[in-house]
Amino acid sequence: MSDPGTTYRTREEVQNMRSKKDPIAGLKAHLLEFNIATEEEIKAFDKSARKYVDEQVKLADASPPPEAKMSILFEDVYVPGSEIPVLRGRIRDDSWSFEKGGFAYK
Incomplete structure (x- = not known):
């Protein structure tokens, strides 16, 4: 965790927000209240999601660094075919143009 949440808020504030305003707990309450899902279905979904995340973490850890x-920096930003022809860089003479397979420095 990058910020424990106690740097600029008191522990009481953090606990209060987590107990009353947690979006995941709120969604769970709505699913149960409107009989959209049962407690068992929610637990099964949660278990499935955790398993998927754990698998993806293992895959990422085993992958070589980029x-x-x-x-x-410009890869996987645009949908293929919607790329802009030239992307301006940080300074005036710094620009990138789209070429098949990715952006190239000009």
């Missing part, structure tokens, strides 16, 4: 290149 290649250290500037163009990686």
Whole structure:
């Protein structure tokens, strides 16, 4: 966790918000209240989600780190076919153009 939540809020404030305003607990309460799901179904879904996340974490940990290149910053940002022709960089002479397979520095 990047911020324990006690840096600028008291522990009491954090606990109060978690007990009354937690969106996951609120969704669970609504699902139960309107008979959309049972407690067992919610537990099964939660278990399935945790298993999926654990598998993805293992996969990410086993994967090699991404290649250290500037163009990686622009990968998987646009839907194929909707890319902009030129992307302006931080400074005036710094620009990137889309080429098949990714952005290239100009």
